[in-house]
Amino acid sequence: MQVEIVELENRSPNEKKKLGTYGFIKGASQFVIGITRKSKYVKEEFGYIFEKLILDFSKHGFGTCWLGGTFNRANYAKTVNIEDNEHILCLSPIGIPADSRRLADKLIRRAIKAKNRKKWDALFFEDSFSNPLTEIYAGKYAIPLEMVRLAPSAGNKQPWRILKEKDKNIFHFYWIIGKNMNYNKLHKVDMGIAVCHFDLTVKELGLKGNWKIKHDIPLKIEEYKYVITWEG
Ligand SMILES: Cc1cc2nc3c(=O)[nH]c(=O)nc-3n(C[C@H](O)[C@H](O)[C@H](O)COP(=O)(O)O)c2cc1C
Structure with a gap:
């Protein structure tokens, strides 16, 4: 690039x-x-x-x-x-x-609800996408996750879904397919932004870990596209 x-x-x-x-x-x-x-x-x-x-x-x-x-x-x-x-x-x-x-500008922002962000229980999960991860349970990872939640995204669609492994500091990053193809095309860019926010924050907080792209996808579900994993 x-x-x-x-x-x-x-x-x-x-x-x-x-x-x-x-x-x-x-x-x-x-x-x-x-x-x-x-x-x-x-x-x-x-x-x-x-x-x-x-x-x-x-x-x-x-x-x-x-x-x-x-x-x-x-x-x-x-x-x-x-x-x-x-x-x-x-x-x-x-x-x-x-x-x-x-x-x-105000009208557009109102139409796409630019000021709003989804709540934690819609974005972050543990072990399965039906089990939300709470801020308290996320512990020292609550701030890096919050920085993902506040990230900009195309059409403010916030397609990021993060799955934590139980009792491990391992976070799998996915995006969810939406109805609008124009925004879906930009969700990989949105994921890069989310990874950037998480990465810069863990580094700032001194939390050590590595990024890995898993070949055996941790949880395979049709509408969730796996991207990358952070292992702390
Ligand atoms: C990859 C990407 C593409 C975007 N494309 C447009 C765009 O074409 N036009 C626009 O007005 N805003 C665009 N935005 C801005 C988003 O609408 C904005 O980030 C979102 O509504 C959240 O608002 P905020 O960043 O002010 O919090 C884009 C954002 C991202 C991350």
């Missing part, structure tokens, strides 16, 4: 309009653009790396917004060095956040 920063400041108003984000983003003249080539796990890896970059920009006070759908891919492709076998997976404006949200 490759990341390019594009400056739109000196481009003509017509060109800027073509590069619009259908009104979702206003006034930003710098964009960070993520370019990928087809390969196994590229979306998950991209999610991890791009989120780390976004968190870094946020740390320095910049406003960002993951965009995976509401921009014109073909027009943005003309602004970056892109080969035939590459494509723009996601991008984000980098700017100074406005003091208040515009009406359109």
Whole structure:
């Protein structure tokens, strides 16, 4: 994968309009653009790396917004060095956040319930997806899991489902297939973001462990897509 920063400041108003984000983003003249080539796990890896970059920009006070759908891919492709076998997976404006949200922004956020996050009992489980994991039982892993719960996701679908092994610090990461294909296509990216949040938090807390992709999938259920396991 490759990341390019594009400056739109000196481009003509017509060109800027073509590069619009259908009104979702206003006034930003710098964009960070993520370019990928087809390969196994590229979306998950991209999610991890791009989120780390976004968190870094946020740390320095910049406003960002993951965009995976509401921009014109073909027009943005003309602004970056892109080969035939590459494509723009996601991008984000980098700017100074406005003091208040515009009406359109408020309406969209209300429609997709952007402020809300699912509760613990819908996301985190022990041994089976019918047995929710409580914050108390998660112990020192409650904070890394909470950071997954607060992660951004396409359409705020929060597709992550995490299964802890009983009496072990082993966490299997899955995503659940939803009804909307456009969002399903981005769930591997969402998983990379979730893994990034979990990974950065366990490291910050000094909790030791390793990531492994299991070949014999821990719990095989049709609508749950297994991604990776963290073994503490
Ligand atoms: C992979 C990904 C793709 C996204 N694509 C879009 C998009 O195309 N347009 C948009 O307005 N927001 C997009 N978002 C932002 C989400 O809608 C937003 O993160 C979610 O609603 C939660 O809101 P919050 O991040 O403000 O908490 C995307 C987020 C992710 C993680």
